[in-house]
Amino acid sequence: MSDRQPIVVAGTHPTLAGQQTISIPTALEFVGRTANGFFEWFGDLGIFSWKVLCAALTPPYEWRELVRQLDEVGSMSLPLVAAAGSAIGIVISMEARYSLSRFGAKSMFSTTLVYSVIQVMGPIMTGLIVSGRVGAGIGAELASMKVTEQIDAVEASAINPYRLLAATRILACILMLPLLTLAADACGLLTGWFAQAMVEPLSFHQFVESGFKGSKLNDFLPPTFKTAVYGLIIGLIACFQGMRTRGGAAGVGRAATNSVVLASLFVILADVVLVKFILVFFP
Amino acid sequence: MDAAYDIAMEHTEPEADSGTSVVAVEDVHKAFAGHKVLDGISLHVARGETVAVLGRSGTGKSVLLRLIIGLETPDSGSICIHGQDIAGLAMDRKGEIRKRMGFLFQHAALYDSLTVAENVAFPLEHHRRDLSRSERGDRVMQLLAEVGMERAVDKMPSDISGGMQKRVGLARALALEPEILLLDEPTAGLDPISSGEIDDLILKLQRERQMASIVVTHDLHSAKAIANSLALLDQGKVVIEGKFEELQDSDIGFVKEFLKQS
Numbered sequence: 001m002s003d004r005q006p007i008v009v010a011g012t013h014p015t016l017a018g019q020q021t022i023s024i025p026t027a028l029e030f031v032g033r034t035a036n037g038f039f040e041w042f043g044d045l046g047i048f049s050w051k052v053l054c055a056a057l058t059p060p061y062e063w064r065e066l067v068r069q070l071d072e073v074g075s076m077s078l079p080l081v082a083a084a085g086s087a088i089g090i091v092i093s094m095e096a097r098y099s100l101s102r103f104g105a106k107s108m109f110s111t112t113l114v115y116s117v118i119q120v121m122g123p124i125m126t127g128l129i130v131s132g133r134v135g136a137g138i139g140a141e142l143a144s145m146k147v148t149e150q151i152d153a154v155e156a157s158a159i160n161p162y163r164l165l166a167a168t169r170i171l172a173c174i175l176m177l178p179l180l181t182l183a184a185d186a187c188g189l190l191t192g193w194f195a196q197a198m199v200e201p202l203s204f205h206q207f208v209e210s211g212f213k214g215s216k217l218n219d220f221l222p223p224t225f226k227t228a229v230y231g232l233i234i235g236l237i238a239c240f241q242g243m244r245t246r247g248g249a250a251g252v253g254r255a256a257t258n259s260v261v262l263a264s265l266f267v268i269l270a271d272v273v274l275v276k277f278i279l280v281f282f283p
Numbered sequence: 284m285d286a287a288y289d290i291a292m293e294h295t296e297p298e299a300d301s302g303t304s305v306v307a308v309e310d311v312h313k314a315f316a317g318h319k320v321l322d323g324i325s326l327h328v329a330r331g332e333t334v335a336v337l338g339r340s341g342t343g344k345s346v347l348l349r350l351i352i353g354l355e356t357p358d359s360g361s362i363c364i365h366g367q368d369i370a371g372l373a374m375d376r377k378g379e380i381r382k383r384m385g386f387l388f389q390h391a392a393l394y395d396s397l398t399v400a401e402n403v404a405f406p407l408e409h410h411r412r413d414l415s416r417s418e419r420g421d422r423v424m425q426l427l428a429e430v431g432m433e434r435a436v437d438k439m440p441s442d443i444s445g446g447m448q449k450r451v452g453l454a455r456a457l458a459l460e461p462e463i464l465l466l467d468e469p470t471a472g473l474d475p476i477s478s479g480e481i482d483d484l485i486l487k488l489q490r491e492r493q494m495a496s497i498v499v500t501h502d503l504h505s506a507k508a509i510a511n512s513l514a515l516l517d518q519g520k521v522v523i524e525g526k527f528e529e530l531q532d533s534d535i536g537f538v539k540e541f542l543k544q545s
Contacts, residue, residue, distance in 0.1 A: 158381035
């Protein structure tokens with residue numbers, strides 16, 4: 001008899017033909033492998049981050065590539081971010097009008113819209129949109145370069161690929177995310193006001209005055225600039241996934257998908273942590 | 284003998300001071316995921332010398348080149364370039380050594396988002412910032428003319444043939460005027476005429492520049508044409524190293540079989 005003791009999968013009898021069993025060692029092996037993979041991924045990410053940091057802080061600096069990436073991350077994402085921001089502004093405006101009217105708090109409309117867009121929706125929506133567009137782009141581009149030996153060719157040409165390819169992209173994401181968030185916020189507020197103004201008279205001046213009444217800079221700056229952290233996450237994960245790719249076209253596809261999924265997941269997790277951080281340190 | 288390989292008779296002999304190796308590979312071992320690829324390999328190349336590394340597919344020929352340029356790290360042993368062990372160096376220190384080396388990848392590895400001219404200009408833009416834009420342009424044109432690609436300046440890599448890509452890759456490898464040239468299967472996948480042209484080009488460059496070269500190939504004709512000596516690899520070891528005639532005279536079964544099949 002095997003030393004592997006079968007354990008019965010929920011609700012089945014061990015003697016019934018065709019029933020599925022998982023031996024304990026196999027289950028442990030699976031858990032072990034998963035945990036190992038999990039820690040290995042974080043370990044590799046840590047080593048990758050250190051290499052990028054060292055490369056980014058030492059000359060020569062790749063200014064031209066940085067400018068190219070600022071354009072790629074910023075200008076190219078602007079239309080999508082602006083469109084999404086505009087849609088969010090209209091949706092919040094319509095929902096807020098309906099909900100606030102029900103509770104007799106219609107006078108709070110402008111404030112609700114301003115705070116909802118700038119503190120909550122603008123930053124996270126921009127983070128997720130850029131995760132999708134830029135994360136997939138960087139992941140696929142670097143993965144394709146990796147499998148066709150172009151990254152090796154960069155290195156063989158005595159150029160540090162962590163400096164040229166990773167540091168520039170990550171820095172571009174860090175710098176552009178807050179600016180894209182400002183653009184999304186502006187579009188959201190404009191369309192939100194416009195949607196309200198279509199229903200009942202409300203001048204833009206009135207809207208701004210009542211929306212920002214009593215607010216402090218601390219109410220708006222930390223939520224906007226926290227997106228720099230999203231930028232770091234998106235850039236870092238996309239570059240990491242791209243530059244560690246193996247396995248041809250399928251590997252490129254996996255790298256692009258993983259970049260988007262992981263970057264989005266970590267952006268959402270970071271949002272939870274950063275909101276708490278902002279509430280504690282920027283009350 | 285095939286006319287395309289007549290030029291092989293024009294070999295230049297390595298310099299007299301070849302006792303000092305430009306590239307010295309000593310007892311290098313390398314394994315991937317427990318699979319031993321190189322098992323105590325040693326190889327020395329002097330200035331002006333061309334060594335062809337031959338062997339069956341999967342015997343670690345390309346890995347050897349990647350180790351020499353520092354893209355891989357050996358498990359044990361040393362790889363000295365101009366007397367400096369490249370294995371333990373940080374990336375930027377390796378970069379200083381790599382500036383003196385040129386590498387032609389098996390599939391050329393041209394940057395697919397850059398034109399032919401931009402590909403060749405790439406190393407110059409990063410390492411020869413002392414050159415003006417026009418000087419860089421002139422240098423690129425000169426390199427492309429040297430490999431017969433001056434008419435493809437504005438083409439994208441995807442718009443040119445495999446042989447042309449290798450020529451452009453060679454021009455890029457020569458951009459920084461390297462003292463060491465590493466060529467990974469320079470004629471693989473090419474028709475006989477293109478192969479002969481690439482061989483002629485390599486020989487011409489050798490004569491003019493006196494570089495130390497290592498050519499990885501499984502094309503015996505090409506190796507015979509361009510190399511001063513040949514090293515035959517099997518199971519991660521150098522089975523025999525010497526001139527083609529020495530390989531022909533060898534009694535080793537694998538050498539005989541390889542020569543017979545090639």
